[in-house]
Amino acid sequence: MSKLGNIAVVSSGTDNSGINGAIRAVVRTAASKGVKVFGVRWGYRGFIDNQMSILTSRDVSGKIGKAGCFLGTAKPHKVLTDESIQVAIKNCKKQNITGIIVIGGLGSLQTSRKFIEQGMNVIGIPSTIQDDIAGTDISLGVDSAVNNIVKCIDKIRGSSSSRDRTFLVEVEGRECGSLAIRSALVSGADFCLIPERPAKDMTKLTRRMAEFSLKGKNQCLTILSTGWKPGIDELTQFLQEHQHETDLYVRNTVLGYVQRGGAPTGYDRILGTHMGSRAVTELIEGKSGRMVALKGNKIESVPYEEALDQKKVIDPALFTLFKTTRV
Template identity: 35%
Template sequence: MLKKIGVLTSGGDAPGMNAAIRAVVRKAIYHNIEVYGIRYGYQGLMEGNIKKMDLGSVGDIIHRGGTILATARSQEFKTEEGQQRAIEQLNKWGIEGLVVIGGDGSFRGAQKLTSRGFPCIGVPGTIDNDIPGTDFTIGFDTSLNTVLEAIDKVRDTATSHERTYIIETMGRNAGDLALWAGLAGGAESIIIPEVDEEFSNIIHRLERSRERGKRHSIIVLAEGVGNAFEFSERIKKETGIETRVTVLGYIQRGGSPTAQDRVLASRLGARAVELLIENKSDRMVGIRNNEIVDNDIDDILSGKHHLNKGMYNLSKELSI
């Protein structure tokens, strides 16, 4: 019978992580399982920064952004010595299973612990929505709405001054945030890592808009494609069009999670505890067609997130 589990957040923070922590703690306590919160991710695990959590520990956090357990990246944990230190701490505290909330780097850590015989379940929390095996990750919807709000506000200024604006979003290797926000915000061009679009096509759309009397445009650029300021200079050089840049940066990670992220985090966190109760390990929970699923973490890490090409094509069709 499972008696004690741990929970940690690792890597970049994402709105909804607190809702996931809350679900893990309360689901476990409902099943008479003790829960131990591990601060500062794997670094805190190696250092024994662990504290028992109760129902009050997660009161009034479902609406808060960030993570009450804090998060950090650890180079030391990537070593065999670091992983052994982590196992020793887990054994010292009597923890029998671990819920890891984070992205692919966090899951690689869980994979290492699992390979050493320690049960781990992954919960996908990242604003990039770049994890295979799930339609959505915790934090994506909140970040998307933050970006969309920025696009709407910038468009007011773009219209008033009749200028072209480039809005740079996060998304190092995945363009979901830029694509969804660009489609929802009516952007004229969406530039993402998954599609190698000719720069001449972007220029053509801008000039075509000018020819039909439109004096302002919005371009959404994922950071993984390139520097927004360089794109701005290139557009001005080739067209003479006045261009401004807005880099949203870390504002995209903050804020109170949306209802969708709170519900998703609650469902995924609870299911992670259920899997540990069922003596399952090396799994990642996710959502497919609004149903909670779980997949082998090894398959997740060797897989690839696929962009919705239909949505991308639609954005091109609607921006004529």
């Protein structure tokens, strides 16, 4: 029997597919080690409001294929103040909770450091379709989001109005273009515009799009990250204003929340299971301030400093592959 007390598992921030599989793995791995798991409702707020209850293997049965997070989730901003964190810790101590597994994005994992400062052992699981967390090759939920994006783009391409059109499709990615480049690769896009590479010359970009049209293509598909500058609206307006010069008829689509929904892919179910199980193992081994990560097809753990204090850099090989296969 491990000296570890009970574990709390919480999902914080916006939801995405794959979270339920991770929670399921946490509960069942802990159960196999004789450790109890408390599920925390509605993100960090659940610690403060004492909305925590024991999860059994039966409670997570059938959840692996469900979308979203059955515990509920919420953004962490302004929830954990200096006063409220003391309330949260007090409620944890009442339930003999000594370890916390946090499933969430960059902001949520950053916030979890407040628990570490109070002496709690914390292990993070990267879960965000922004895919902006360093230290891991991919975050939980990204593969499902890419599949959702591809399905939407396939429908756009197949519509009766898709001939002789320039399509601009905006996907998530405030500061990191990982989701955009992955989606561009698998959807056969012609251009991919990401935050890391803002447009320096809109005229040059427009000219390149027109050149693709002259190659005999009756569609030109561009995928943009939300954080790309100057932005989808500005690019749309510029193309419309120069339509007489380029003969490009532009239509734009912002996919929004449709990227997050739906049942998780098989890949995200496997990834969530691996990460959830590894997180429990890390706590049992007495580790804290670490994030479970996928690195070269191996599940490892990295220090928070490596994951949260570094800026994620997109693999340049992805861009090389994209440019090579779009000709």
